[in-house]
Amino acid sequence: MQDILEAIMAAEGSDQPERELAGIAGLPVPESYRGVVVRADETRMFDGLATRDKDPRKALHVQEVPTPELGPGEALVAVMASAINYNTVWTSIFEPLPTFRFLQRYGRISELTRRHDLPYHVVGSDAAGVVLRTGSGVTRWKAGDEVVAHCLSVELEDAAGHDDTMLDPQQRIWGFETNFGGLAELCVVKANQLMPKPRHLSWEEAASPGLVNSTAYRQLVSHHGANMKQGDVVLIWGASGGLGGYATQMALNGGAIPVCVVSSPEKAELCRKMGAELVIDRTAEGFRFWKDEQTQDQDEWRRFGERIRELTGGEDPDIVFEHPGRETFGASVYVAKKGGTIVTCASTSGFVHQYDNRYLWMHLKRIVGSHFANYREAWEANRLVALGKVHPTVSRTYALEQTGQAAYEVHRNAHQGKVGVRCLAPSDGLGVRDRELRSRHEDAINRFRGH
Secondary structure (H helix, E strand, O other): OHHHHHHHHOOOOOOOHHHHHHHHHHOOOOOEEEEEEEEHHHOOOOOOOOHHHOOHHHHOEEEEEEOOOOOOOEEEEEEEEEEOOHHHHHHHHOOOOOOHHHHHHHHOOOOOHHHHOOOEEEOOOOEEEEEEEEOOOOOOOOOOOEEEEOOEEOOOOOHHHHOOHHHOOOOEEOOOOOOOOOOEOEEEEEHHHEEEOOOOOOHHHHHOOHHHHHHHHHHHHOOOOOOOOOOOEEEEEOOOEOOHHHHHHHHHHOOOEEEEEEOOHHHHHHHHHHOOOEEEEOOOOOOOOEOOOOOEOHHHHHHHHHHHHHHHOOOOOOEEEEOOOOOOHHHHHHHOOOOOEEEEOOOOOOOOOOOOOHHHHOOOOEEEEOOOOOHHHHHHHHHHHHOOOOOOOEEEEEEHHHHHHHHHHHHOOOOOEEEEEEOOOOOOOOOOOOHHHHHHHHHHHOOOOOO
């Protein structure tokens, strides 16, 4: 592993980094590597505890694991950096169920997928790094290519997946519903998960957009989601967070009018730094949408709607970008414009949504479910990053050994933007190839740092 890292680091000061990296093809593949895992024999460790009291630091372990055999159409990647997504939090607290059930189900498909059904699960759904090897049938990528990985894993043997790969019956999220994920020194991906690494970004910056940027693109921009157009008023919950930070940028880029909902003055300031003008600090303004655990407060829905109209000059949201779920969903349905769209994913505050259907059916609103993105959507979202149109939202990074702490902070919502993890990268700031492009966007790239 040290030889691989040295070969990658040799490209740092080189005028021809591609030539330096091409030498990786001649290096042997390590027999094992360090990865962040959860263990099958610990899935009951949090029994009896409330969700908020479950501690990812107790369940996420860094351990040496065998390097799996590479299958047809796959690639082995040396991971320089990864990032924390909420699915890693769910995995680490074994909610809504232990991910080993996903691995067992995947393992029953074929001899090749049986590799994934193990008593440990290497987690992580983001990665930036360098291709080490490719399996048979791979022609688009080669050893030495600098890449990022999106997290859609599909088999594409069923006709249902060939209009929209997200509809493939064997669609899975890599590193969550499959093994050998990105929070590790090596990872195994399907070749059609790979995309070019944005050349002006460091490894940790390039790793951070993958899951959330692609998710926001499909949810907000794609015709499979809200199909946002110029002039749309878009209500964005958690607008400075890992997902909302990209939705805010895409709304602004696309000529829409974001109404950013946040929970602190610091988060409000981050939205303004991105260029948003309409911001609601729901904590400062005292919005509480539930009277108690069972009863929502419709008076608060109305007050919230009035506040939105106050900011927009009397307009309701054409689109509500929903991801908190239970806590906010009733209000989201209520405040959407007549004929508007509530597009939803994730449900980080709870999966069971309650809303008053009168405000949906009588006002001709639509609820659209959105889950990650297909390859084309992920590629287009990554292209926006590579062009400097959308910028990473990394606020802080941790070493691989500190992944548990990084996941803990995301679980406790004690972070802004995305939390990165250095896997093989020894420090932040490495991997930048296009410094001229970077210099034009330095402030935007770093605006989340330190928050």
